[in-house]
Amino acid sequence: MKPIVLIATTSRWFPTARLAMALAGAGCCVDAVCPSGHPLGRMSGVRRTHAYRGLMPLRSFADAIAAERPDFIVPGDDLATRHLHHLYGQEHRRGEAGDRVCDLIERSLGAAASFPVVYARTAFMDLAREEGVRAPRTEVITNINDLREWVDQVGLPTVLKSNGTSGGEGVRVAHTLEEAEGAFRDLQAPPLLAKAGKRALIDQDKSLVWPALLRHRSVVNGQVFVAGREATSTVACWKGSVLASLHFEVVNKRSSEGPSSVLRLIENSEMSATAEKMVRRLGLSGIHGFDFMLEMHTGNAHLIEINPRATQVGHLALGVGHDLPAALYSAISGEPLRAAPKVMEGNTITLFPQEWMRDPASPFIQSGHHDVPWEEPELVRACIQKALKQNSRKMRRNMEQATTDKRTASLPGLIKPELNESRHE
Numbered sequence: 001m002k003p004i005v006l007i008a009t010t011s012r013w014f015p016t017a018r019l020a021m022a023l024a025g026a027g028c029c030v031d032a033v034c035p036s037g038h039p040l041g042r043m044s045g046v047r048r049t050h051a052y053r054g055l056m057p058l059r060s061f062a063d064a065i066a067a068e069r070p071d072f073i074v075p076g077d078d079l080a081t082r083h084l085h086h087l088y089g090q091e092h093r094r095g096e097a098g099d100r101v102c103d104l105i106e107r108s109l110g111a112a113a114s115f116p117v118v119y120a121r122t123a124f125m126d127l128a129r130e131e132g133v134r135a136p137r138t139e140v141i142t143n144i145n146d147l148r149e150w151v152d153q154v155g156l157p158t159v160l161k162s163n164g165t166s167g168g169e170g171v172r173v174a175h176t177l178e179e180a181e182g183a184f185r186d187l188q189a190p191p192l193l194a195k196a197g198k199r200a201l202i203d204q205d206k207s208l209v210w211p212a213l214l215r216h217r218s219v220v221n222g223q224v225f226v227a228g229r230e231a232t233s234t235v236a237c238w239k240g241s242v243l244a245s246l247h248f249e250v251v252n253k254r255s256s257e258g259p260s261s262v263l264r265l266i267e268n269s270e271m272s273a274t275a276e277k278m279v280r281r282l283g284l285s286g287i288h289g290f291d292f293m294l295e296m297h298t299g300n301a302h303l304i305e306i307n308p309r310a311t312q313v314g315h316l317a318l319g320v321g322h323d324l325p326a327a328l329y330s331a332i333s334g335e336p337l338r339a340a341p342k343v344m345e346g347n348t349i350t351l352f353p354q355e356w357m358r359d360p361a362s363p364f365i366q367s368g369h370h371d372v373p374w375e376e377p378e379l380v381r382a383c384i385q386k387a388l389k390q391n392s393r394k395m396r397r398n399m400e401q402a403t404t405d406k407r408t409a410s411l412p413g414l415i416k417p418e419l420n421e422s423r424h425e
Contacts, residue, residue, distance in 0.1 A: 002027060002028060002029040003027075003029065003071040003072065003329065003333045004029045004031060004069070004070040004071050004072075005028040005029070005030050005070060005071065006031050006064060006074070007019065007031070007032040007034070007046075007074050007076055008033050008061055008064070008073055008076065008083070009033070009034045009038070009052070009075070009076030010034075010035065010052055010076075010080050011035065012034075012038050012039075013077060013312075014379070015076075015310070015311070015312035015313075015314070015315070016038075016040065016076035016077075017040050017373075017376075018312075019287075019314050020032065020045055020046050021043065021045050021376060022314075022315035022316075023045075023074070023329070024045030025045070025325065025340070026325040026326045026328070027335070027338075028329055028332070029047055030046050030047060031047050031048045031049070031050070031064070031070065032046055032049045033050040033052050033064035034049055034050075034052050034076075035051075039379045043376055043378065043379060045376075048068070050063060050067060050068075058083060058087050058090060061084065061087055062087060070104070071104075071332055072328070073108040074286060074287060074310055075109075075286075075308075075309040076309060078119075078164060078307070079164070081309045084105050084108075084109060085109075085116075087101065088101070088115065091105075106285075107285060109284070109285060110240070110283045110284035110285040111283030111284075113283070114282035114283055118282065119163060119164060119308065121161055121163055121219075121223075121305060122138045122221050124306055125137075125303075127278075128277075128278060131278065131281055133274050133277060133303050134270070134274075134300055134303065136302055137154065137224045138222065138224070139222050140219060140221055141160070141222045142220075147180055148177070150222045151177055151180055156175055156177070156180070157174060157175045158174055159173050159174075159223040159224070159225050160173075160180065160183050160184055160221070162187040162218040162220050164218065165218075169257075172187065173257075188217050188218055188220050189218075226295060227295070227296045228293045228295045228296040229250065229293070229296070231247070231248060231268070231292040231293070231294050231301065232247075232248050232250065232263075232292065232313075233246065233247045233248075233274075233290045233292070234289045234290075234307075234324065235275050235288055236286070236287055236314075236324035236325075236328050237284045237287075238328075239285055240279060240280045240282075241279065241280070243327035243328070243330075243331060244322055244327035245275060246265070246313060246318060246322055246324070247266050247267065247268050247271050247272065248265055248266060248313065248349070249263065249264045249266050250263060251263060251364070252358065252364065254354050259312060259354060260354070261350070261351050261355035262348065262349070262368060263313065263349045263351070265349065268294075270301040271290070271292055271301045274292075274301065275290050278290065278303075278306065286310075287309070287310040287311070287314050287328070288309070289307030289309075289310075290303060290305075290307070291304050291306075291307065292304060312351065312354075313351075316343065317340035317342065318342050318343065319339060319341075319342040320339045322342075323339040326339045343369070343371075348367065348368035348369065349368055350362070350368035350369060350370045350371060352372045353383040353384065353386070357390065
């Protein structure tokens, strides 16, 4: 009998759909709890979907778990992981009545003692340093005076990060004290009611409503800046042991602090050893990501944060020891490992639609392995439609700004004409 895996996500992030495809291909029966309109609802590899309701997130997850009785849960974003942590606490307080859900969440994410650590950036980095991992000093910054003392001690540039954010949204690199103070205020401030309302009405995303209404302030952390190249690892693990891993150097990003769009597959013994140490120390299970900086002059790998959920490359099948969905299927089902053939010959992976959205004429689209899910035309179509919609909004903003500045003649075209006619089937 196929093991049932529940994909749990609070956003319409496309890589979650790619992971569902890969898990189904590995032999799992895949269900999902996700926002309305998510491509997961139109994919052949997903059996059933359940509505994620942003105003009742724990109930949404609990209802999906009760309906499907999954063997495993894979969170697709940081907020989903946090909801599962809170659901564990809620069920734990029910005593024996909540044991089944608690056992499922621990089996899926790892030891409950690790839950507060993976969410708190400073606590995680302190633990890494205890393990002898090369990691920059990180501290919680509570106010402007703390920030000024931090800058006096560590110098500039410095990095500020807020807890509970992903995809670069909660990260700022400040080169002056004024920049640092402005970034701190922005990162700590509660979401604006107008922003929460717009996202709820237009994007049907209600995740900011409660933080905005309750005036929730984020915890901000200072981290010593490491000059170098960005790198990332993603691992499948089971009860504190790494089953399969992928290590990449970042080649391109959609924006300076946004998600990667082109990656180069690498072997890095320090990154691998660090991931194994942290997985063992925290007793992790499931799919987790680790971000690094490869120091400019030495190449030393500095661990800078954990992503306690599936990352955008978790679906890639790159051979034995590097096929995360196959490794998870084997661990959940008890069946022998059957890794899929490596999907590419070279080492450069061009992520779709990220790099195409960044630059439709990018040479990496031709030279790298362009990771387009042609076998799911509905997903490809959804990616293209979203990309064109986002670029149209960006174009309108730029045109409005250009009109204000009386510089309309210098506007570049943001969307290639041929992409307006794209209809990949």
